[in-house]
Amino acid sequence: MQASSAPTTSDAPKAKDPAEALVDDLFALNNRLMAATHRDLFAAMEKSGLNITLVKCLGVLNEADGPVSLGHVSDTLGLSLAAISRSVDALVRRGQVKREEDPDDRRSKLVSVTARGRATYGRLHALRRAGVRAFVDRLEPDERESLAAAVGPVVRRLA
Amino acid sequence: MQASSAPTTSDAPKAKDPAEALVDDLFALNNRLMAATHRDLFAAMEKSGLNITLVKCLGVLNEADGPVSLGHVSDTLGLSLAAISRSVDALVRRGQVKREEDPDDRRSKLVSVTARGRATYGRLHALRRAGVRAFVDRLEPDERESLAAAVGPVVRRLA
DNA sequence: TATTGTTATACTCTATAACTATA
DNA sequence: TATAGTTATAGAGTATAACAATA
Numbered sequence: 001m002q003a004s005s006a007p008t009t010s011d012a013p014k015a016k017d018p019a020e021a022l023v024d025d026l027f028a029l030n031n032r033l034m035a036a037t038h039r040d041l042f043a044a045m046e047k048s049g050l051n052i053t054l055v056k057c058l059g060v061l062n063e064a065d066g067p068v069s070l071g072h073v074s075d076t077l078g079l080s081l082a083a084i085s086r087s088v089d090a091l092v093r094r095g096q097v098k099r100e101e102d103p104d105d106r107r108s109k110l111v112s113v114t115a116r117g118r119a120t121y122g123r124l125h126a127l128r129r130a131g132v133r134a135f136v137d138r139l140e141p142d143e144r145e146s147l148a149a150a151v152g153p154v155v156r157r158l159a
Numbered sequence: 160m161q162a163s164s165a166p167t168t169s170d171a172p173k174a175k176d177p178a179e180a181l182v183d184d185l186f187a188l189n190n191r192l193m194a195a196t197h198r199d200l201f202a203a204m205e206k207s208g209l210n211i212t213l214v215k216c217l218g219v220l221n222e223a224d225g226p227v228s229l230g231h232v233s234d235t236l237g238l239s240l241a242a243i244s245r246s247v248d249a250l251v252r253r254g255q256v257k258r259e260e261d262p263d264d265r266r267s268k269l270v271s272v273t274a275r276g277r278a279t280y281g282r283l284h285a286l287r288r289a290g291v292r293a294f295v296d297r298l299e300p301d302e303r304e305s306l307a308a309a310v311g312p313v314v315r316r317l318a
Numbered sequence: 319t320a321t322t323g324t325t326a327t328a329c330t331c332t333a334t335a336a337c338t339a340t341a
Numbered sequence: 342t343a344t345a346g347t348t349a350t351a352g353a354g355t356a357t358a359a360c361a362a363t364a
Binding site for chain 3: 230248261266
Binding site for chain 4: 210212238239241242245246264265266267
């Protein structure tokens with residue numbers, strides 16, 4: 001997809017909501033960054049024997065403070081409990097996560113990431129980050145400067 | 160996924176490559192925009208009876224200058240010719256695209272988007288754009304201003 | 319013979335439903 | 342009875358391979 005509508009040239013017949021131009025620019029930037037970050041990611045996932053759902057599960061577990069239930073992962077990702085059950089099982093077989101009975105509720109299982117799972121996730125994260133880095137490397141010094149000054153405060157305020 | 164590494168606080172022990180901080184910020188911004196644009200998109204796709212591959216095919220055809228071959232779509236999306244053949248067939252059945260024999264090479268089929276397909280794609284595009292717009296609406300005036308000044312030149316230079 | 323696209327078959331992944339164990 | 346998770350079954354989607362038509 002690419003940006004459409006909203007003339008961004010200066011010879012627009014009428015004064016246009018400047019926010020619309022920004023929307024178009026952010027849209028375009030998003031597309032660039034997505035392309036940059038996704039290019040190598042899928043190859044790496046395939047090489048690691050992981051599919052998208054497995055990576056997402058790994059992400060939830062890596063970002064969790066501690067062990068979580070299957071139901072939590074299911075709710076977070078919006079996938080059926082059955083799918084999560086199978087995905088977690090696959091991750092357990094690959095040594096990426098650990099699954100234990102919840103001592104407080106033996107119906108429930110607590111899932112947590114292993115050291116290997118943390119390493120795997122870190123590798124994939126670094127790959128995505130490298131895509132962004134490649135984008136930044138193509139920027140002019142003054143472009144980097146103004147981007148840093150503009151984007152930094154926004155992401156920190158909304159964090 | 161969320162940004163990790165790279166301390167962005169000002170009390171970093173050593174002077175760090177400032178580009179690394181920008182990478183983290185753009186990474187975070189990208190995640191925000193992806194979340195914003197993908198939230199409603201999938202619901203709309205489902206409502207339209209389209210899956211991701213069909214939308215991607217529709218995207219290729221909408222962004223093409225004219226009719227293209229199945230092989231072109233296959234190469235562009237990195238999917239097998241068989242999958243594209245079935246996907247295009249589904250789009251034809253839904254009236255989203257038109258498939259004709261190439262008069263210059265009767266082995267080949269030329270696929271082009273119909274008025275309905277253009278409308279469908281436009282609707283999905285507008286939805287993604289609305290997500291970005293919602294993000295922009297949450298910004299402060301000065302944030303909008305500095306973002307516009309920084310992002311605009313970059314996306315226009317790299318376009 | 320090589321190439322473009324279609325069809326046959328097998329595999330992966332997910333959802334719904336049935337089931338087990340626990341509360 | 343209700344809930345957490347597992348397993349059975351069916352459906353969607355893709356890849357590989359076999360095929361048909363054309364170059």
